[in-house]
Amino acid sequence: MQDILINWSPQETRVAIIEGGAVQDLYVERALERGLVGNIYAGKVARVLPGMQSAFIDIGLERAAFLHVADLHRDPSAGRGTARGNPDGPPPTPIEKRVFEGQTLMVQVIKDPIGTKGARLSTQISIAGRLLVFLPQDDHIGVSQKIGSAELRDQLRMRMQRLAGEQGGGFILRTNAEEATDDELAADIAYLRKTWGTIRERNLVSGAGTLLHEDLNLAQRVLRDLVNDETQSIRIDSQLQFDALGAFGREFTPTSVDQLTLYKGERPIFDLYNIDQEIERALARRVDLKSGGYLIIDQTEALTTIDVNTGGFVGARNFDDTIFKTNLEAAQAIARQLRLRNLGGIIIIDFIDMTREEHRDAVLAELRKQTGRDRTKLTVSGFSQLGLVEMTRKRTRESLAHMLCEPCPTCDGRGQVKTARSVCYDILREILREARQFNPKEFRVIASATVVEMLLDEESAHLAGLSDFIGKPISLRAEPTNAPEQYDIVLM
Structure with missing residues (x-):
């Protein structure tokens, strides 16, 4: 429950x-x-990129949105080609023959802007209702694969064909439509068609960049x-x-x-x-397991890595069992963390090495079982030759960390800063470089207190030697507000 x-x-x-x-x-x-997913806009084609089979579309956002040829609506009468993954169909028409700069298109956001990437769009419009998804440009009836048996899906499809009538448009029955009555389905059909009619009317009188429909x-x-x-x-x-x-x-x-x-x-x-404490833990790099083991989760632009460690867990009778139990618990925790953090894209899991094949199979089965509860589309591959588990999770919106946090202004998101000694040597090199180009009376260094202290103490001999070499005095001033790597060299 x-x-x-x-x-x-x-x-x-x-x-x-x-x-x-x-x-x-x-x-x-x-x-x-x-979030913008589900929103429908009147967009204007800003640029067509034949080499990438895509186009940039202006929908009134800060960054232009991205439309790939695979997400262009395809006339059902023309067959379904390789653009939608059907190798037996005719090849898709190149995007440069289907859209042109300055053209106005009705588009729908299918992925929110993430990081430096703009929103991803589709011209294949879909409008979600409580029981149904309306596809106004198509005419087929689909049924969620999560609904019972093939026989039940066929029955629902026949009911929908009768209820939808000849007014046009296709529908997909959502999972919660399994036990819906005809009256409930008919009400959802009427609501969705009315919504689509309103969108079309707005599109006729609106300019490019106009929001035509906003999701709930x-x-x-x-x-x-x-x-x-x-x-x-x-x-x-x-x-x-x-x-x-x-x-x-x-x-x-x-x-x-x-x-x-x-x-x-x-x-x-x-x-x-x-x-609130759970949210704080979901933003941390380390996740402790009840057994004493722990996970290290690192999220990058390209992928997310999850490393499993035994930590202080020594509860099993032998080392193999200790590793196996830690990995089993980690599989459960990883599935939950993916949902809590809304991690998407490529995910690489480094479980602790297991020597027994049955242990690896059991851990993989547990991971698939736990991720099977995820509402987001997800695929789990087996162990690779390097002993890593590769998986993907559909990314449609920002992760929790990207929504609630921003890169550290001190380290700029690297997670580490230079040592004070490294900064000292950067300063000494910079002074030598400036001395070859300019002839001031004095060089003044403004840096963090830690760096200034090291220049006055452990690095004082090097500082004095440089001053003698360039023939100019070098003065120091500590600036409490400076970050560890931040410094200025002022020519006096």
Whole structure:
């Protein structure tokens, strides 16, 4: 069973999914930094790049968004080519023959801007409802593979074909549509078609860079996407949002309204399960395991690495069992950390080396079992020749660390700074370089207190020798606000 806690404030909404008394998922949305995935824009083609089979599209954001040829809508009557991964179909038409600079396109964001990369777009529009996803440019009926048997999926597909009629547009039945009545499905169809009609009308009268449709906010998406048969309560700590969410739920997700309650406790709602402490731990590089082992998680632009260590765990009868039990516990913790931190892209896991094949198979099976609960698309490969497990997790929004943190201004995100002695030698080299180009009366060094202290003490002989060599005095001044690597050399 799961409980959902919603902590709301005017500037930020935070959602925690609790299972077994522990936080399993975290979602954060800030009013000034709302995600763009699902938003539909009137975009203008700024540049076409035939060599990359892509185009940059201006949708009114700080950075131009990115559209790949594979994400251009393809007319179903033309067949499905290799652009969508079908090797037997005709080759896709090159992007330079399909779009041109200055062209206006209706586009939808499928990936938020991440780091220095702009948003990724698609012209294949989809609009999500409570039970269905509407595909206004297609005509096929799809059913979620998570729904029961093939026979049940065929039955649902036939029902949908009858309900959708001849008005056009395709639909995908979401997992929670498995037990929906015809009336519920028909209501969702009507809502989605009405929404699409509004989007089309706005597009006809709007200029490039206009937002045509915005996805639901985080609290509303909780009712639409996160509530399931396992949900026993949805608690929110704002009367205003409780009323608004109740009205939304009664119209679009009536089955979830009964679980919605207003939290009136004196303690902050996230204190019930120490969620703020969990967030702090999810931002740390080291994750301690109950057994005494620990994980080291390093997130970079290219990939995320997770190193498993035994630490102080010596509980098993022999070394092989100790390693095996640590790796099993690590597999469980890694799956949870991926969700809490919202880590995406390529992930490399370095489990402790295991000599027995059955141990490796068991750890891999446990990892696949635990990641099977993830709502985000994820693939796990086997052990590589180097003994590493490679996996990928779909990245559609910023990770928790990228959302809540920024690079350290002192080390610029490197995680380390030069030693005081290294900075001293940089200063001495810089003075020698300046002395060859300029002829001041004096060189004055302004640096951190630690660097100045070392120049006056351990490096004083080298400083005096340089002063004699260039024939100029060198004075020092400590600046308390300087970072360890920051210094200035002033020509007096």
